Amino acid sequence: MNDPFFHPVSGFELPRFAGVPTFMRLPLVQPGHDRFGDVDVGLIGVPWDSGTTNRPGPRHGPRQMRDASTMIRAQHLLSGVRPFEAMNCADLGDVGPNPADIRDSMDRITAFYRQVVGAGIRPLTAGGDHLTTLPVLRAVAADGPLGLIHFDSHTDLYHSYFNGQMYTHGTPFRRAVEEGLLDPRRMVQIGIRGTQYDGEDLDFAKAEGIRVITIDEFHARGPEDVMTEAREIVGAAPTYVSYDIDFVDPAFAPGTGTPEVGGPNSYQALQVVRGLKGVQIVGADVVEVSPPFDQSGATAYLAVSIMFEMLCVMA
Amino acid sequence: MNDPFFHPVSGFELPRFAGVPTFMRLPLVQPGHDRFGDVDVGLIGVPWDSGTTNRPGPRHGPRQMRDASTMIRAQHLLSGVRPFEAMNCADLGDVGPNPADIRDSMDRITAFYRQVVGAGIRPLTAGGDHLTTLPVLRAVAADGPLGLIHFDSHTDLYHSYFNGQMYTHGTPFRRAVEEGLLDPRRMVQIGIRGTQYDGEDLDFAKAEGIRVITIDEFHARGPEDVMTEAREIVGAAPTYVSYDIDFVDPAFAPGTGTPEVGGPNSYQALQVVRGLKGVQIVGADVVEVSPPFDQSGATAYLAVSIMFEMLCVMA
Amino acid sequence: MNDPFFHPVSGFELPRFAGVPTFMRLPLVQPGHDRFGDVDVGLIGVPWDSGTTNRPGPRHGPRQMRDASTMIRAQHLLSGVRPFEAMNCADLGDVGPNPADIRDSMDRITAFYRQVVGAGIRPLTAGGDHLTTLPVLRAVAADGPLGLIHFDSHTDLYHSYFNGQMYTHGTPFRRAVEEGLLDPRRMVQIGIRGTQYDGEDLDFAKAEGIRVITIDEFHARGPEDVMTEAREIVGAAPTYVSYDIDFVDPAFAPGTGTPEVGGPNSYQALQVVRGLKGVQIVGADVVEVSPPFDQSGATAYLAVSIMFEMLCVMA
Amino acid sequence: MNDPFFHPVSGFELPRFAGVPTFMRLPLVQPGHDRFGDVDVGLIGVPWDSGTTNRPGPRHGPRQMRDASTMIRAQHLLSGVRPFEAMNCADLGDVGPNPADIRDSMDRITAFYRQVVGAGIRPLTAGGDHLTTLPVLRAVAADGPLGLIHFDSHTDLYHSYFNGQMYTHGTPFRRAVEEGLLDPRRMVQIGIRGTQYDGEDLDFAKAEGIRVITIDEFHARGPEDVMTEAREIVGAAPTYVSYDIDFVDPAFAPGTGTPEVGGPNSYQALQVVRGLKGVQIVGADVVEVSPPFDQSGATAYLAVSIMFEMLCVMA
Amino acid sequence: MNDPFFHPVSGFELPRFAGVPTFMRLPLVQPGHDRFGDVDVGLIGVPWDSGTTNRPGPRHGPRQMRDASTMIRAQHLLSGVRPFEAMNCADLGDVGPNPADIRDSMDRITAFYRQVVGAGIRPLTAGGDHLTTLPVLRAVAADGPLGLIHFDSHTDLYHSYFNGQMYTHGTPFRRAVEEGLLDPRRMVQIGIRGTQYDGEDLDFAKAEGIRVITIDEFHARGPEDVMTEAREIVGAAPTYVSYDIDFVDPAFAPGTGTPEVGGPNSYQALQVVRGLKGVQIVGADVVEVSPPFDQSGATAYLAVSIMFEMLCVMA
């Protein structure tokens, strides 16, 4: 532990705008690299948006998030945690998708994550649209269904779209439950809001025992109370964390394809991650950052700030 | 009721980015259309900003709001209300203004709304600057003064601008009171803030008995308490609702001409509309969306989300 | 002919920023409409970009092009042509794609265009990415291979991408030749430039007898000389015209996914269309307008200006 | 002459981004100032767009043009002319319009310019929409009709808009001819293009003997040849120069309300001004810069570069 | 007092978008002006960003803030304070920096402020990056160390950057304490957050007795409680107020170089200034507004709204 090889480049040595941008200025350790086996937490990009039914763009997410992430420094202000000393973190590069074939892309993603998981690395993913989570779970949940803490404005529990399309960014958690990758009784979805096609997704949640916390309940109870319940739901067993950036209000995160107004602010966006402390996180992702809808990079900067908070609770 | 002719096109059939954009993907039923008489609530655009004293642009509002509105789905998440089944809703098209003549434009607007009201249709208007409300009220308040719930950062109660200009977007409610279209003792203005020329508007409000709730009071009491008072003020009699998008903080609604910082967030922006439940709404508007100051469409999307909430309380 | 039903709304009656935006303010006459059979030229949107290998967005093209097209007036300044009086033009609406299935989408497009062609309507398409042209040609070239005048910075003649993907926006003309929809000896591609993967596309062109005019030749000879040759290549037989907006230099058309610098300016972009006069055009398209990369609408406005020029030479 | 009081602040003394921005960093000498009578050329802002029939915004033009103008230095590279030493130039401030009353605004403008002309000052105006030119001409042409060299993509010679509106930015030169402010036989309009409502404006031009040079003729002949003819048309008598920024192609000048593609590039935009050398210029303007459509300021910078070229030919 | 010379131009006389923009439309009274001695509060621009270690731009801040400030009117809505009548306020112009020499620039700034302070004028500064505060304090704290209320997301208490650079925007308050310009026991820093290089700055604060209120404490206690403590810390003695715009959440103030998510909203941004009432303010600044990162001007408008609140508590 605390291996200097895995320390990020400091802004006091090389200004933060300089250098080839890896995630948080960490070393690039792709599969095959001789230090791959020493990585504890791997930051991975999945530049892919073939599951997007409305406004595309998340395929450009990892690039912009790497760029913004060079603004992240080494230490958490409040807790004093220095995650890059507590764990060996590295940028594992991008999984190359096949933009023209959804199933081939999913297979490529799962294969990559099997390598990662096989090497004992916990993956922290920068998407990509939310369909990304499904092929990741196929690798991460190889040993049985996981718990899920899911931040989002949508349940992504729909059965299908457009005459039976089973694999879109509106269906990954339905599939994951059906495939036995997630345990519905250990699932909680937080921040759900916006208009609906119908109640088919909520009916499924109810039938399976998935806990849905709407934005109204979230605002009424506050982040800390909600996260206490979330921790209880997933318990001590292995849990995956999935964070759709559209959980956050679009004023704070405009760069996304399906925004819904009335969401949490950026402070609450961080608070809920701090509330993950104690959860046994076996993998996590931040998805749906869509650079074409926020060229300023503000959304990406919020996303990587969330990733840094995740690292601190994983440390 | 629940006439399929009046159902919006579903995003499961035609993707939400496709098709000629009408308000909320409703049928276009302009005066003269054979289903005009069957409409319960009519969504109307007034692309006009001749009353604007500072930064122009609301003439482009209806176009951008129609575009954003194709993101709206069929059902309210919390209440389960499906307004397009509860009422026959339709896009009635735009009132064509005369950009070079304020009085001619006002006459055109009033004439259009007389047709609407005459057909028993409740109008839900997408402005246009706030002067729009005056000619609308001339039609809607034909049977006597109405109550008013008015969300805004400005009172729009000034006597005149620039050496006696009586018709600007800073004067409509002064005129409406003078013309007997509104009952000042059944008027409430919520969210008032920003710097002032002087206190002339507040003096008028006080003299007439108009209730002004400043943003400080709003933040101190919260949306629910404020809306309880608002409902009491207007009572059970017919009431008009006017929503200036600059009521909302400019971080959430940058696309407007006279922003004032320190306003409500987007969740509160929706909450106040939900607080209208039970009010006898005879007409409503959302005004001052100015696309040149927010090409991203985020402001327009918030505005149509507000319109959807209005439909749910009108249902 | 010169049927008032098919006249666009004048900006002298209704300001150009007002009204529900159809293409060029023409009537919306979708299949099934009782005037469908009277249409001579149909303007059609194909909001689809599943063939895009790099930066997505053209699925939003038709919406933005309709918006910009309300700036188009009735008469060509130089020729005096009034296309909307010379031919019955109408907006036929959008073909609804299936964003998650390329082949299903292509079938839907072909089916729609068969209706159009079957009704004797010449289609003028607003894409969509360039793969759009393939399913359109499957309908339009039903009676045998067509000639092609193709403006682009890329040949779109590649065999496949990413391990054998045959249907992307880089392959439509290869497929169309293979399927017998185009006669390679009556094909000309104008404006080709940018860096290349390799010469595989040019080798195919050479082998098949497709004439490729690079941007260097274009700039050296000028638009008029080039278009004289183009007319000779296609001759008097039926010809399709396909215009990728990335033919134009990105300073004039930034809103596209695969820009290449060093292209024609906007005047030359129009000149080449005027050079189509005399060609027997059985269908035409303008594709690859990607609104997320140009929210200002300037690219869309150029695209619809090109469509207007096309109408004038089709009249 | 060469009075240091009238020298602009040098960027070698105070960086060009510093200081309260006056036009070209010249002294602010409003009417009443004790050096007003010593001014030779006065730069005046007219922040007004009430004549705009489509996209508003030029009311913000002078502010943005002053900002951009602090990038202008003291000397012309080619000719070596130093206009601020050759003539006493000053910023005369803005004419305050009445945004809600077209006729009152026109009267205010004319009154201001009468003061200017009365003091022997030649006005160089930063608009404002093109209707601005009419009230300016009412002051400048007090001694009889002037010649006009007019750069634009539109003739602005229409009779009226919207049921008889006589004063819009599409009518100023029709009115000016009717009012005897311009001699139609000494008028030339350069760069005319775009689609037309009808030919009513060109018919008027033809009937009155106004020379219209379309963009096609302009591109075919080139700026020098065209300007030679322009100088012959206006001859040696007093002449006004009016430059609508939409003369230039929108890739170079996107910040305007009624762009037309296919125009001159920025080099030609300057060349035509250099071609004014020898003309007896009694006043000039650059109009239709609309900052909401180009927040980058590039259009404004081009506009003030044109104004600098104008100063050099007036010197 | 209440001298009409020092009244801002009213928007009822001259529209707010018109005129050469001085701060809040106040008279420009630079040193040497005959009314300089009558000024009570001087608004000063320092267009300088040589201390910026990451994203530059604040050199353009004063220009954009002047532009936005013409939206500010004369009276505070709640308190009714009319600061421009209570005190003689004026725009004192910009201090001209030397962009290529940090020490020379600091000397120029200090010299300018000595003139200001020497004339009995309280300075209200529009920066500029945060290093600006150091040379200002060298003039303002001439009579002994001041108290400091400091709003920021960073402590700016670092010892040095990049191998010993002592003067950057991350070090001004360290230097000011070392130079005896500030009394550390009368210093409070509010809003501190974001990732850290290390804890060196907080160690210094602790050692010197500087009170640091992190954003978590701020959100937990609320603005009023925090400001009560802040007033107690500085007590009745002379105090300087320094407001880094990155104190505010970047959704409300995106135009800054080192944003940190999770900050206060715009209402809280104003509330804390109102909480300064009673403090003996001898000078204040608002710094780090960086126009290249917010061309919309929203950040600048928030910044000048904060300046107006400051004027009201200084009145």
Next chain:
Amino acid sequence: MNDPFFHPVSGFELPRFAGVPTFMRLPLVQPGHDRFGDVDVGLIGVPWDSGTTNRPGPRHGPRQMRDASTMIRAQHLLSGVRPFEAMNCADLGDVGPNPADIRDSMDRITAFYRQVVGAGIRPLTAGGDHLTTLPVLRAVAADGPLGLIHFDSHTDLYHSYFNGQMYTHGTPFRRAVEEGLLDPRRMVQIGIRGTQYDGEDLDFAKAEGIRVITIDEFHARGPEDVMTEAREIVGAAPTYVSYDIDFVDPAFAPGTGTPEVGGPNSYQALQVVRGLKGVQIVGADVVEVSPPFDQSGATAYLAVSIMFEMLCVMA
């Protein structure tokens, strides 16, 4: 030669939006890497803008240029040159500047380039502002003065700024001549335009025998004729090529700090590089790309397209 290690990643294998962005998807081979000695041409970023006197930003240039460069493919369309097979090309990373110390930064740059030159690598630099060229030349011209072909809108030959600042982006070539790094009689500057402070730079050029080709001469003669002369001026001896992106018209390259209108278009921007064929290029740079002024990346894409053309003539 043609070593697969030095081949860029193909877009057919990994989509062009995927992966950590190095220049043109080349391997990252920083000093110390075991293949450093095998590099023929090294692409180097210098993220530095301390010499900027007006609008800052080029410190962000290399990051954005790397991002855009992943759009570049392997082969030149016209010549068929495949530079990455003809030479071993690599990304050598960024030189870390000291943003707060000009001289220290220059020393760091020179030291880095001495390593590069010492290893027999020809440097191709992505700036950075134009002062970058001076410390680069101190390394590259170690063996005696070089010839220079310089594309720019400014001569950058000024003596000093702001009371004697000798090192700014307006002075590098004056210094380089004085230091004997360049042979003035083998220097040519192309594209010079814009307003001037005075003629001091041109006087120096004339006195030293530096050939200055203004933009007027450039437009009159055309790129090919101008480049023929340029090649004659530098002859067969070692020559450096410096390309300021503001050489190109700002419509094509808006992302720069000191734009000048009236420049070449993007095709001419490439043509002049092709005209370097045969020149003995010992180093080259593209400077002054300023991302804050063009977040779209279009300027950066043009810049890297120019770099690709440079590689083709260096091959």
